[in-house]
Amino acid sequence: MNEITLIPNNSLITETPEEGRKLAVHIARLIIKLTQPDEEKRKEQREIYANDPMMLIAIGQTVATEFATIAAANNYWQ
Amino acid sequence: MNEITLIPNNSLITETPEEGRKLAVHIARLIIKLTQPDEEKRKEQREIYANDPMMLIAIGQTVATEFATIAAANNYWQ
Amino acid sequence: MNEITLIPNNSLITETPEEGRKLAVHIARLIIKLTQPDEEKRKEQREIYANDPMMLIAIGQTVATEFATIAAANNYWQ
Amino acid sequence: MNEITLIPNNSLITETPEEGRKLAVHIARLIIKLTQPDEEKRKEQREIYANDPMMLIAIGQTVATEFATIAAANNYWQ
Amino acid sequence: MNEITLIPNNSLITETPEEGRKLAVHIARLIIKLTQPDEEKRKEQREIYANDPMMLIAIGQTVATEFATIAAANNYWQ
Amino acid sequence: MNEITLIPNNSLITETPEEGRKLAVHIARLIIKLTQPDEEKRKEQREIYANDPMMLIAIGQTVATEFATIAAANNYWQ
Numbered sequence: 001m002n003e004i005t006l007i008p009n010n011s012l013i014t015e016t017p018e019e020g021r022k023l024a025v026h027i028a029r030l031i032i033k034l035t036q037p038d039e040e041k042r043k044e045q046r047e048i049y050a051n052d053p054m055m056l057i058a059i060g061q062t063v064a065t066e067f068a069t070i071a072a073a074n075n076y077w078q
Numbered sequence: 079m080n081e082i083t084l085i086p087n088n089s090l091i092t093e094t095p096e097e098g099r100k101l102a103v104h105i106a107r108l109i110i111k112l113t114q115p116d117e118e119k120r121k122e123q124r125e126i127y128a129n130d131p132m133m134l135i136a137i138g139q140t141v142a143t144e145f146a147t148i149a150a151a152n153n154y155w156q
Numbered sequence: 157m158n159e160i161t162l163i164p165n166n167s168l169i170t171e172t173p174e175e176g177r178k179l180a181v182h183i184a185r186l187i188i189k190l191t192q193p194d195e196e197k198r199k200e201q202r203e204i205y206a207n208d209p210m211m212l213i214a215i216g217q218t219v220a221t222e223f224a225t226i227a228a229a230n231n232y233w234q
Numbered sequence: 235m236n237e238i239t240l241i242p243n244n245s246l247i248t249e250t251p252e253e254g255r256k257l258a259v260h261i262a263r264l265i266i267k268l269t270q271p272d273e274e275k276r277k278e279q280r281e282i283y284a285n286d287p288m289m290l291i292a293i294g295q296t297v298a299t300e301f302a303t304i305a306a307a308n309n310y311w312q
Numbered sequence: 313m314n315e316i317t318l319i320p321n322n323s324l325i326t327e328t329p330e331e332g333r334k335l336a337v338h339i340a341r342l343i344i345k346l347t348q349p350d351e352e353k354r355k356e357q358r359e360i361y362a363n364d365p366m367m368l369i370a371i372g373q374t375v376a377t378e379f380a381t382i383a384a385a386n387n388y389w390q
Numbered sequence: 391m392n393e394i395t396l397i398p399n400n401s402l403i404t405e406t407p408e409e410g411r412k413l414a415v416h417i418a419r420l421i422i423k424l425t426q427p428d429e430e431k432r433k434e435q436r437e438i439y440a441n442d443p444m445m446l447i448a449i450g451q452t453v454a455t456e457f458a459t460i461a462a463a464n465n466y467w468q
Contacts, residue, residue: 012461013468025084035449051119054132057127057136061136061139064106064143064144066454067144067147069461072461076147077089078091096163096166103187127191131208135214137187138184142184146221149228150225177240207270209282209286215269220299228303232306234247288366291344291361295373298377310385329400329401330395361425368425373448376421376456379459388462390463
């Protein structure tokens with residue numbers, strides 16, 4: 001496994017739901033970066049994602065799952 | 079990451095299940111907006127979604143996952 | 157977002173598991189209705205769903221996720 | 235919604251994990267029955283499912299999600 | 313439903329995470345066996361699975377969901 | 391089932407979220423290794439994964455599900 005950081009700041013705790021949501025997006029993207037380390041290829045792939053409705057929905061599904069974990073970790077910011 | 083709001087009002091707490099459900103739909107759509115910021119392209123994609131049964135089911139799956147988190151955050155509005 | 161009701165009776169609480177399951181199916185369908193408001197098109201899509209094994213399985217997946225939330229909300233009707 | 239029973243015995247509680255697993259399979263199949271009420275067509279679809287590796291995996295995914303709910307409802311039969 | 317055992321030893325409890333993971337794989341495979349009881353056909357399907365990257369990922373998704381349940385049942389072996 | 395280790399160190403407990411995330415990636419990959427034990431074929435498949443946007447998203451989905459379990463096991467490293 002190449003050595004990129006997978007969890008920024010090594011913590012799931014955020015101050016707000018908004019920051020938690022950004023973290024969910026971020027850690028989802030870092031798994032893609034881990035699997036496809038080539039920056040140039042990822043840039044091409046982003047173009048594909050952004051223009052494919054089914055892929056956009058699938059990205060949403062992944063972020064939703066990551067966010068569920070982060071929200072629970074933060075006790076839903078209550 | 080471009081600077082759009084991902085969690086409206088920066089809170090998962092809503093007064094009712096109905097509002098929680100709307101929030102689930104909303105935050106799911108904001109991930110699509112984040113990934114495809116072009117309003118015109120998203121409008122075209124919505125036309126594709128709305129007429130593709132499999133995509134409609136997949137949207138339902140994503141909303142269900144987001145709603146699970148929001149419902150838990152609100153202790154199921156009990 | 158057009159103004160259809162997304163959570164009937166604005167509650168996740170049901171008297172029985174059977175009613176909870178029906179609610180899960182109902183709220184899953186309302187997301188499809190929200191995304192494709194045209195009654196006639198939805199009717200055509202239902203014909204497609206009902207005859208496509210993979211779509212039937214995917215519908216089952218979505219209902220399962222919705223039901224998990226409703227079951228938790230009702231403390232599993234214990 | 236046509237009037238088939240969606241939760242046999244109107245309960246998620248089972249005596250054993252084995253029975254809970256059978257219930258998970260059963261309620262997953264009942265959603266398919268609800269969506270495609272025609273017995274003959276479902277029989278044809280089962281032939282398709284059983285011979286399509288991806289569909290078999292997807293069925294497994296749905297059963298896993300249903301089982302998670304039933305297992306939680308039974309406090310994991312502890 | 314034909315009479316194969318779906319939960320070996322009729323229990324989700326295992327001594328270790330490793331055994332819990334094996335159980336997750338096992339119960340996922342038993343759903344496939346239930347749906348496709350023909351040993352010869354399943355053998356052919358395994359050949360297809362093992363050589364299709366998307367199917368391998370989907371198998372991983374199913375095992376992950378089963379494992380979540382088993383891990384919770386064992387209180388994460390703490 | 392061939393005898394590879396499925397849970398390294400036979401534990402879901404990690405010191406940090408970063409290590410927990412690596413474990414999530416690792417155990418997801420071990421299921422692929424279990425299903426496709428041929429090192430050479432897996433290497434070819436990785437090339438396919440890394441260049442297919444939809445597969446990359448699906449890998450992210452699987453890792454998210456594994457991570458949810460590991461994060462819960464570690465009480466979210468609080």
